[in-house]
Amino acid sequence: MNRRPLVVAAATVGVLATAAFALPNLPPNPVTDAIDHKVFKEKGKRFATAGDAPTRAAAPFALPSWIPRDATDVRIRVRTGGDDRLIRFDLGKTPLDGPQCAAGTPRRQGAPDLHARWWPRRSLRAEVHAECRDFHQYQVAVRGKRVYAWTDGTPSPPARG
Template structure:
């Protein structure tokens, strides 16, 4: 007689576990966007070109200044509760001039806090620090694809008049 509540509870746990693994990997739509925002506290945006990305408003979806103006197929995933971001884009004719940290010694980032299905494995050994904006990024280039992440670590010299 007490078996029915246990079966219902087990089924509920199974549904929740499946949702936790499946939802972050589903294509963006209003349902998954809402769940990602409220449960996982992450938001994603996709832009066809750099010109489509916002230049005002939420910092999370503005492109860093070092991203070439002719970049395409831009994806951004951002933590709703902090500074963590993932960015992927495809280079156009303008090459990426290489990650730079000229304002001082790069800070040691805490580590990548986000994941996305479009983020490749094994970029850690290829990543170089990029410090030309207020936040320091770790950047890896694979062919025409550029992958960059930040955990919100300030760039060296960011407090001394660098644009935010």
């Protein structure tokens, strides 16, 4: 009996399984970025300040308008074929309160199925204190000066006038 095809198949499965566990834990580099984009359909970007991010609303890494321009260490992860987003940033002197962020009990929305090393492992659902709106509705949790926001692509309702 020829066992060579079985050995090749087992080795291939082993390599793919190892890659699936190791890739999310590797630091960003051209190889992991390409795999994230092609396999997981995700892309990420990091900006020193919110002012460094693109301002065109249609740009893939454009930030919502409710994020203060003096926010620092801004990280964003997007689904390349959809509207899911994870955003993390540190507040500067400008607080996170304004007409676009309503305190209270936000409507529940699904958490995007995105993977980022900088996103907390434990759920932020219990810490959500605001719902911020731009083109999409964002669930927002604040831990000290660090802000976590996410959307599953739920559109914001039209403004009432």
